[in-house]
Amino acid sequence: MSLKKIALIAAVAFALPAFAQNTLATAGALVIVPAYGEVTHPNDQVVATFFIEEQDKDKAAAASRVNQKMKQGTDIVRREDPKAILKTVGYYTYPIYPEVVPRPDGQPQPRPLVPTGWRVGQYLEVKTTNLANLPKMTAAVQKVLALNGLNFGLAPATIRKLDDERLIATYKNLNERVAAIASAMGRKMSEAVIDTLDYEGSGNYAQQDSAPMMLRSAKAESTEVAEPSFEPGETTLQMRLVGKVKFK
Numbered sequence: 366m367s368l369k370k371i372a373l374i375a376a377v378a379f380a381l382p383a384f385a386q387n388t389l390a391t392a393g394a395l396v397i398v399p400a401y402g403e404v405t406h407p408n409d410q411v412v413a414t415f416f417i418e419e420q421d422k423d424k425a426a427a428a429s430r431v432n433q434k435m436k437q438g439t440d441i442v443r444r445e446d447p448k449a450i451l452k453t454v455g456y457y458t459y460p461i462y463p464e465v466v467p468r469p470d471g472q473p474q475p476r477p478l479v480p481t482g483w484r485v486g487q488y489l490e491v492k493t494t495n496l497a498n499l500p501k502m503t504a505a506v507q508k509v510l511a512l513n514g515l516n517f518g519l520a521p522a523t524i525r526k527l528d529d530e531r532l533i534a535t536y537k538n539l540n541e542r543v544a545a546i547a548s549a550m551g552r553k554m555s556e557a558v559i560d561t562l563d564y565e566g567s568g569n570y571a572q573q574d575s576a577p578m579m580l581r582s583a584k585a586e587s588t589e590v591a592e593p594s595f596e597p598g599e600t601t602l603q604m605r606l607v608g609k610v611k612f613k
């Protein structure tokens with residue numbers, strides 16, 4: 366027998382007891398295992414924001430036109446989508462001052478104290494799950510109001526429905542990780558006992574984390590508007606779990 370073979374046999378014989386000792390050393394070990402789960406679902410809710418702005422030298426005249434057009438737009442939404450939830454989210458009135466011309470000597474020019482006009486505007490938030498009717502409703506409203514933004518997401522009822530699926534996916538991931546750890550330790554999965562499960566915060570809600578799709582629109586005109594095209598997309602909800610696993 367060659368010296369190389371003798372040396373190899375000796376090395377293996379020396380390693381076997383060491384491996385056995387390492388395996389035995391894991392008895393009673395407490396392992397902290399993070400796990401993650403997620404579910405994806407098509408978006409079934411949208412929050413659309415419409416607005417109107419008017420300018421006039423007469424503040425009351427500008428406000429009156431805003432009030433009239435907002436009422437018209439609101440009536441259109443209610444007619445096109447009776448189940449939509451409406452909410453006023455802003456009303457503003459700002460003075461308009463003449464442009465300040467810089468002085469030849471570079472010194473700051475004081476702003477005129479008397480405004481030359483007024484800007485008045487109002488925002489309307491529309492929340493609906495009727496996505497099939499969204500293009501038709503939006504086009505009808507845009508005859509009077511401008512579309513300021515769209516934010517697609519999941520309805521609260523859908524989120525509650527997906528909670529069970531997230532829990533199952535997260536717990537499955539925990540089992541897969543524990544099985545991999547047990548294999549790496551030279552232990553059987555049956556020797557692992559869950560000591561503690563700590564479910565930490567849940568997910569990517571709307572407006573969490575995902576950036577809303579904003580569509581800027583020019584000033585609304587009272588003319589026919591072609592129906593826009595929208596792609597609702599989908600939302601992924603996540604869950605994190607930390608498990609404490611003890612090996613017998």
